[in-house]
Amino acid sequence: MIELEDLTKRYGDKLAVDGLSFTVRPGTVTGFLGPNGAGKSTTMRMVLGLDAPTRGDVRIEGKHYGELREPLNSIGALLEAKGVHGGRRAYDHLLCLAQSNGIPERRVGEVLEMVGLQEVARKRPKGFSLGMGQRLGIAAALLGDPRILMFDEPVNGLDPEGIHWIRNLMQQLAREGRTVFVSSHLMSEMAQTAEHLVVIGQGKLLADTSMSQFIAENSRTHVRVRTPEPERMRDVLVEAGLRPVTGGDGALEVDGGEAPRIGELAAANGVVLHELSTQRASLEEAFMRLTAQSVEYHAYAPGADGTQLPQTPPGAAPPPGGAAPPPQPGQAPPAWGEDWKRGR
Structure with a gap:
């Protein structure tokens, strides 16, 4: 178990982590989410004693990391896979770690086989691909x-x-x-892996809840109805106390209704349905909605008229400076990057 209490870290004027308090419990995969710059890596570094908190406390099974006599036997971590001596063979890298923590040498071969690196155990990591480096880092954690x-x-x-x-x-x-705490920006992968989520933004705790509850609380779920008689189906739904709206492709979208009930209403009124499906938001949509006001770094993409369009979710504050002004009437829109090229 990992316990954080009022954990805070400040770098000069930058408040990277702001009063985080939560517990990572055993028996479940806990996902750790947040936009770039939210403070996830800093939090993990403080768990491992690599950064000292400005305020607050973090404990591993009731102890600070520095109090663990043989820490690799208590907590294994992958923070920076390439943080190895490039000239030392993979086997020797793991053997050095094992000997410093009282781990028998046979365990080195076991973890190399577990991660699929037994064939390159005598090779030096400086020649490893990014994926092979990740596997070596995971082997060290295990x-x-x-x-x-x-x-x-x-x-x-x-x-x-x-x-x-x-x-x-x-x-x-x-x-x-075991306690498994994992940070990732790949929402689709996290949705398939984690059961519990801790979400932070700008160093503050935004959510500490189950995956299903997080999606339900931060997204829209509706029933999609497609029929050759949309107006008639609309009247049936309104009469039943529901409020359908028409989607971009002409299908009806019904909030607050259940698909079985809507299907029964259609059957009772002789309305033919071509589609009846419950539309649930993804983890990515729920995450974007919750963290819209916590995004620190905004990206841009070229618009069709050459303007810069901010790549931010609905509800997010626009980045400083806003989008470029549109061209004047009768003026041809500049190609993307034209201003930069003229300034060379």
Whole structure:
């Protein structure tokens, strides 16, 4: 178990983490989400004693990381996969870690086989691909067979088989009663892996809840109805106390209704249905909605008329400076990047 209490970290004028309090419990995969700059990596570094809190406390099974005599036997972590000596063979890198934590040498071979690197155990990591480096970092985290595991972007560089493997591994570790804490920006992958979510924005706690509850509270669920008689179906729904709206493709969208009831209404009134489906938001949509006001770094993309369109979700504050002004009437819109080219 990992316990954070009023955890705060300030770098000069920058408040990176602001009074975080939550508990990461065993037996489940807990996802750690937040926009870029939200303070996720800083929080993980403080858990491992790599950064000292400005205020507050963080404990691992009731102890500070510095109090753990052989820390790899208590908590394994992957924060920076490339943080290895590039000239030291993969096997020797893990052996050094094992010897410093009282772990028998046979465990090195076990974890290399577990992550699929047994064939390159005698090779130097400086020649490894990003995915192979990730696997070596995961092997180091598993080395002490710890009760707590913490991963920061564990699927970076992994191929589809590797992503499937690490997802199943994390879920299996949680089923064994271990604490699994994982940070990732891949919402689709997190939706398939985590059961509980901790979400932060600008260093503050935004949510600490189950995956299903998080999506339900931060998204819209509706029933989609497509029929060759939309006006008649609309009248049936209104008469039943529902309020359908027409979607962009002409289908009816009904909030606050259940698909079985709507199907029964259609059947009772002889309305033919071509589609009746419940539309649930994805984790990505729920995350974007909750964190809209917490995004620190906004991206832009070129619009059709050459203007810069902010890539921010609905409800988010526009970035400083706003979008470029539209061209004047009769003036041809500039090509994207034309201003930059003229200034060269």
